[in-house]
Amino acid sequence: MLEMKNIKKVYRTDTIQTHALEDFSLLVESGEFVSVMGPSGSGKTTFLNVAGLLDTFDSGTYILDGKDVSKLSDSEMSRIRNRAIGFVFQSFNLIPDLNVFDNVDVPLRYRGLGAADRKQRIERALDLVGLSSRAKHLPSQLSGGQQQRVAVARVLAGDPKLILADEPTGNLDSLMAREIMDLLDRINASGTTIVMVTHSPECAVRAQRQIHVLDGRVVDLETPRISLARNEVSAGMASTLG
Amino acid sequence: MPIGPIVRAMKHNRTRFALIIFEIAITLAIVTNAVNMILAQREQMKKTSGFDDDNILWASAVPFAPEFKEQSYIENVVMGDLRAIRAIPGVKAVAATGFLPWQGGGSSGTMKAEGYPDKFQAQTYGARGDLLGALGAKLKYGRAFTENDTPVDPNESTKVCIISSKLSEKLWGKANPIGRVITSTEGQTPRTVVGVLDEFYNPYSWNIGDYVRFTPGRAYDGTGSFYLIRSEPGASKSVADALEKTLVKVNAGRVFRVGTVPQVKERYFSGNTLVIRAMTAVIVVLVFITALGILGITSLAVAERTKQIGTRRALGATKGDILKHFLTENWIVTSIGLFLGIIATYALNFFLVSQLTDTKMPWYLVGVGVVLLWLNGLVATIPPALRAASVSPAIATRTV
Amino acid sequence: MFLYNIRIGIKSLRRNPILTALLIAAIALGICVSTTFIALRHIYEADPLPGKSDKLFYVRLDNWDPARAYNADDPKSLPNMITYRDMRALMQSNIPTRQSGMYVAGMFAHPDPKIGRPFGVRIRMCFNDFFTMFNIPFQYGSGWDKAADAKPEQVIVINQDQNQKMFGGGNSVGRTIRLDDRDYKVVGVIGAEWKPAFRFYDYNGGTVPPEGVFMPFNLTPVLQLNTAANSDGWKNQADNTYESFLQSEQTWIEYWAELPTPEKQQAFRDYVTNYVVDQKKHGRFERPLHIEITSMPQTMSAFQIVPPTVKSMSIVSLLFLIVCSLNLVGLLLGKFLARVPEVSVRRALGASKFQVFWQHVVECELVGIIGGAIGLVLSIGTLQLIAKMTPQNTITIGLDGEMVFVSIFLSLVAGLLAGLYPSWRVCTIAPAMQLKVQ
Numbered sequence A: 001m002l003e004m005k006n007i008k009k010v011y012r013t014d015t016i017q018t019h020a021l022e023d024f025s026l027l028v029e030s031g032e033f034v035s036v037m038g039p040s041g042s043g044k045t046t047f048l049n050v051a052g053l054l055d056t057f058d059s060g061t062y063i064l065d066g067k068d069v070s071k072l073s074d075s076e077m078s079r080i081r082n083r084a085i086g087f088v089f090q091s092f093n094l095i096p097d098l099n100v101f102d103n104v105d106v107p108l109r110y111r112g113l114g115a116a117d118r119k120q121r122i123e124r125a126l127d128l129v130g131l132s133s134r135a136k137h138l139p140s141q142l143s144g145g146q147q148q149r150v151a152v153a154r155v156l157a158g159d160p161k162l163i164l165a166d167e168p169t170g171n172l173d174s175l176m177a178r179e180i181m182d183l184l185d186r187i188n189a190s191g192t193t194i195v196m197v198t199h200s201p202e203c204a205v206r207a208q209r210q211i212h213v214l215d216g217r218v219v220d221l222e223t224p225r226i227s228l229a230r231n232e233v234s235a236g237m238a239s240t241l242g
Numbered sequence B: 001m002p003i004g005p006i007v008r009a010m011k012h013n014r015t016r017f018a019l020i021i022f023e024i025a026i027t028l029a030i031v032t033n034a035v036n037m038i039l040a041q042r043e044q045m046k047k048t049s050g051f052d053d054d055n056i057l058w059a060s061a062v063p064f065a066p067e068f069k070e071q072s073y074i075e076n077v078v079m080g081d082l083r084a085i086r087a088i089p090g091v092k093a094v095a096a097t098g099f100l101p102w103q104g105g106g107s108s109g110t111m112k113a114e115g116y117p118d119k120f121q122a123q124t125y126g127a128r129g130d131l132l133g134a135l136g137a138k139l140k141y142g143r144a145f146t147e148n149d150t151p152v153d154p155n156e157s158t159k160v161c162i163i164s165s166k167l168s169e170k171l172w173g174k175a176n177p178i179g180r181v182i183t184s185t186e187g188q189t190p191r192t193v194v195g196v197l198d199e200f201y202n203p204y205s206w207n208i209g210d211y212v213r214f215t216p217g218r219a220y221d222g223t224g225s226f227y228l229i230r231s232e233p234g235a236s237k238s239v240a241d242a243l244e245k246t247l248v249k250v251n252a253g254r255v256f257r258v259g260t261v262p263q264v265k266e267r268y269f270s271g272n273t274l275v276i277r278a279m280t281a282v283i284v285v286l287v288f289i290t291a292l293g294i295l296g297i298t299s300l301a302v303a304e305r306t307k308q309i310g311t312r313r314a315l316g317a318t319k320g321d322i323l324k325h326f327l328t329e330n331w332i333v334t335s336i337g338l339f340l341g342i343i344a345t346y347a348l349n350f351f352l353v354s355q356l357t358d359t360k361m362p363w364y365l366v367g368v369g370v371v372l373l374w375l376n377g378l379v380a381t382i383p384p385a386l387r388a389a390s391v392s393p394a395i396a397t398r399t400v
Numbered sequence C: 001m002f003l004y005n006i007r008i009g010i011k012s013l014r015r016n017p018i019l020t021a022l023l024i025a026a027i028a029l030g031i032c033v034s035t036t037f038i039a040l041r042h043i044y045e046a047d048p049l050p051g052k053s054d055k056l057f058y059v060r061l062d063n064w065d066p067a068r069a070y071n072a073d074d075p076k077s078l079p080n081m082i083t084y085r086d087m088r089a090l091m092q093s094n095i096p097t098r099q100s101g102m103y104v105a106g107m108f109a110h111p112d113p114k115i116g117r118p119f120g121v122r123i124r125m126c127f128n129d130f131f132t133m134f135n136i137p138f139q140y141g142s143g144w145d146k147a148a149d150a151k152p153e154q155v156i157v158i159n160q161d162q163n164q165k166m167f168g169g170g171n172s173v174g175r176t177i178r179l180d181d182r183d184y185k186v187v188g189v190i191g192a193e194w195k196p197a198f199r200f201y202d203y204n205g206g207t208v209p210p211e212g213v214f215m216p217f218n219l220t221p222v223l224q225l226n227t228a229a230n231s232d233g234w235k236n237q238a239d240n241t242y243e244s245f246l247q248s249e250q251t252w253i254e255y256w257a258e259l260p261t262p263e264k265q266q267a268f269r270d271y272v273t274n275y276v277v278d279q280k281k282h283g284r285f286e287r288p289l290h291i292e293i294t295s296m297p298q299t300m301s302a303f304q305i306v307p308p309t310v311k312s313m314s315i316v317s318l319l320f321l322i323v324c325s326l327n328l329v330g331l332l333l334g335k336f337l338a339r340v341p342e343v344s345v346r347r348a349l350g351a352s353k354f355q356v357f358w359q360h361v362v363e364c365e366l367v368g369i370i371g372g373a374i375g376l377v378l379s380i381g382t383l384q385l386i387a388k389m390t391p392q393n394t395i396t397i398g399l400d401g402e403m404v405f406v407s408i409f410l411s412l413v414a415g416l417l418a419g420l421y422p423s424w425r426v427c428t429i430a431p432a433m434q435l436k437v438q
């Protein structure tokens, strides 16, 4: 699904250059759920930006879904983001002026889908995250967890192949965090590839595979663990939460 | 472009949009009414006098020497003036008259006319010399004055007159008026019409700008004499320079003033010119200010929504989508503003007309104003919209 | 605290110089345009004699042609001036505390040949009450006395300009000047401070500056003078003599009376009415009885002293200021809302709602004052430009103290009104909001 080789990304400001990614290589298979961990400033978000075509990179190759993306134009990248990728952000990134329904609608509009199709997708997605009753609410009228669920619904409605999540639970308490993780699990179970950056070990272990980033490099390419462990861990977590 | 969600999102920024809407509405009202005022002034300035204005000069000579109490002395001096002026190179014709085109006034009198039931008011001026030549005026009927038309005895009234075609039409309709008679109000001193001026207009405080009666005779006395001089095209300057010297040579016991009809006309229309320039400046500055306002307010809106724009980009909006978003938003706001503006335009016009200070608003002006401000809004939105389009989608992952 | 607010305000304004420039430009242009056009209107509308103008009355009588009105298109119209003989009759009344008939004559002044060549002067022919009635200040001497009117003496009052031209300046009281063929003694020189925008005591022939020479009216029959201004008539006079001109229906004299109390005003109305009714018996005033005795402000509006276009322009310019203020509201709103994080910190640190509000209002007022000052300077320039475009001998264009005050007031109000809403918005946002939504 996602194949990066020797990706290099340098941020240049007036005074200094920051090597945010240095020889960054990573392979994510279709249907995988990968979590990315690492200290602050290690380049996790930069990696996600590059992976999600939100930002360009300086050198290396990146094959997304079998396509080399280094030569794509800005609008081609927009198209891929719109159709193939779904984002979940730490700060939710809902559009404050739009209600829940319209927020979920945003990427579908850009895809140019018909009204009936959009309506059906939105309703289904909101149903899946359990917010059908809140369709007319504004983001400011929702709790953080509800807002993040709307963001997940926005992803679901678009039905992407790849979901990129940057600390999706970072602004949530642990109960809310679990709700979101459960949602992601269910989405992954239906075959969608997920790459999730997180600081929380509890969340990280729910992925099939953890990657560690340090100073812009992947430090430990572990072999994929068997998914059996997942349930054990979540059971353990449930008991600690009591 | 999806208008529905844009409008719904706009509701949350009501104040900002309401401001732009009112700004545009008032701007349209001001611009259209200002243009209307300008057009009204232009309309007044479009009137023509019927004369060769550009080449006419005037000179006045006011005596202070005691000899000017004597009628024959005055007569001699004026005749000398006429001859001397005529001899200046570049002079086509000269007349001694009390008339000055575009003076915005003059002298008038009440008269009666053969076959016209009422008394009527008309401008009336005496003239000696080549009046038609000095004005560059054309006759519709009849003839010019001759030297014989001026009686030798200064106490005797003249027997003939030349009138404007508009006066002729008012009195006698389309018929050729040569030979008809105009008298004083008491029915005395009859004057036979010998000529009709094709065109005549001199603004007057009463509504008699088109009506004139010229009589041959002594339009001068001990208080001074006044001359109209027509020069060859281009010779106006040299003739003006020579005039005072020439008149001093004839008789130095007088104070002279010299000027041109274009100056008189400019002065007469100075109020109109002022209104036109002032209103033009107001329009230009106002449109500029409104553009700056839209630009500023939209720029701030873009700055405020950077994160949102980045999110939209991340969710798949192309640069074009973002550009279109802001342009559509602006289009909606401008259109509402212009719609209210049309109402405001007519309201302001109604008010100004009720104050007797303006003319009715023609609809096409409103149309032109709408198009102009619509384009203005578009142009003012493009820079911030472009800035919005260039917001990087990577903004979306940045935690504030 | 106030100074602290000003300091914060200046800092905040300097943080975004482009936006601040826009803010100031908006208010400066608005103030410039509105001040300019209101000043233009004010020149015509300003009360020339505050506190007194409503006690001065101008008289018009309808002595016109029985067959048609003065303005044939308007049956209610009446002549702008009165006849010589009617003026004489009104002057017989002792009801007004002061009164004067008047008109403009033209003569030639012959100064000392060392000073200059002969030149034409416009002369206001009037009675000695003129100077006190219209509050005319003197630098040297004074107006002439009743005796000079009665005799009449060959005396004149001149203004600074004429003093300069005739005598080269200085105290010229007692000196003589030849006007046409007689010598006149100067009894008073008008003070330099007397610079009315236009001749507020005479509206016939548009708005023009005052004359430079004043002379006893009673010299009129002696010198057999004619008016140098308008003279309207409808009836041929008996013969060509000067005496029958004075007795004719020709209207060429203006008449003002000072009537300080309502009782006097009523008494004078009765007096004039009785006179006209009595004249009717002698075959004059054949039209329906129509007398207009109007105070100075009423007379000014009857003569439409304010050009209609000037009125329109002043209305338009106020709308212009409103557009600028709306602009200001929008820009300030954007500016202040972008500052919500900062404000929420201030609020968290204990700033009260009112303090936040006040601080922002102060900032808006700073913009208003700076913009207003620039606008005021600009409008002085614009008025000078307009003065250049208006022909000489019409009105004196400029800003007086009252207009400077109006301009400053307008800019403060514009700054305040434009700032109120954005300041209120920014102070009502709860500190917590910022943490919840990005």
Ligand SMILES: Nc1ncnc2c1ncn2[C@@H]1O[C@H](COP(=O)(O)OP(=O)(O)OP(=O)(O)O)[C@@H](O)[C@H]1O
Pocket (backbone or CB within 6 Å): A011, A012, A013, A018, A019, A020, A038, A039, A040, A041, A042, A043, A044, A045, A046, A047
């Ligand atoms: N737009 C930018 N301009 C310049 N430097 C940047 C930019 N974005 C990130 N960096 C730098 O690149 C490095 C990697 O940043 P990145 O955001 O990827 O870290 P991160 O791993 O996501 O950290 P965190 O866990 O704190 O979110 C950091 O040193 C950061 O300062």
Ligand SMILES: [Mg+2]
Pocket (backbone or CB within 6 Å): A044, A045, A046, A166
């Ligand atoms: Mg990060």
